[in-house]
Amino acid sequence: MSVADELFAAIEAGDVDRVREIYAPDAVIWHNNDELEQTVDQNLRVLRWVCDNLADRAYEDVRRHEWDGGFVQQHVLRFTRDGRRLGVPACIVATVDDGKITRIDEYLDSAHVARITGG
Numbered sequence: 001m002s003v004a005d006e007l008f009a010a011i012e013a014g015d016v017d018r019v020r021e022i023y024a025p026d027a028v029i030w031h032n033n034d035e036l037e038q039t040v041d042q043n044l045r046v047l048r049w050v051c052d053n054l055a056d057r058a059y060e061d062v063r064r065h066e067w068d069g070g071f072v073q074q075h076v077l078r079f080t081r082d083g084r085r086l087g088v089p090a091c092i093v094a095t096v097d098d099g100k101i102t103r104i105d106e107y108l109d110s111a112h113v114a115r116i117t118g119g
């Protein structure tokens with residue numbers, strides 16, 4: 001199983017502790033919608049909220065390219081919120097070193113982020 005497979009399976013399963021194991025301790029996670037870099041701990045707080053509030057998470061319409069130093073994945077994250085099935089398209093560019101994710105650049109449309117937060 002690739003690092004990418006492990007990451008997305010852990011998020012679907014709500015296993016935030018496993019995500020921590022997949023990240024390098026000093027990994028950086030950046031999002032285009034706010035242009036801020038998060039630490040691992042900051043990102044895991046967000047992921048816990050996602051797992052607690054977005055039911056039936058599934059990555060669909062996945063297109064992925066992997067190479068020795070990372071991967072890029074386009075997908076639609078589908079989930080149930082407030083009784084509605086919703087989807088958010090995204091693109092993830094990840095750098096991997098020695099089997100650990102060291103950086104993620106995540107691209108989301110801010111209008112779609114509102115679907116996640118309920119805003």
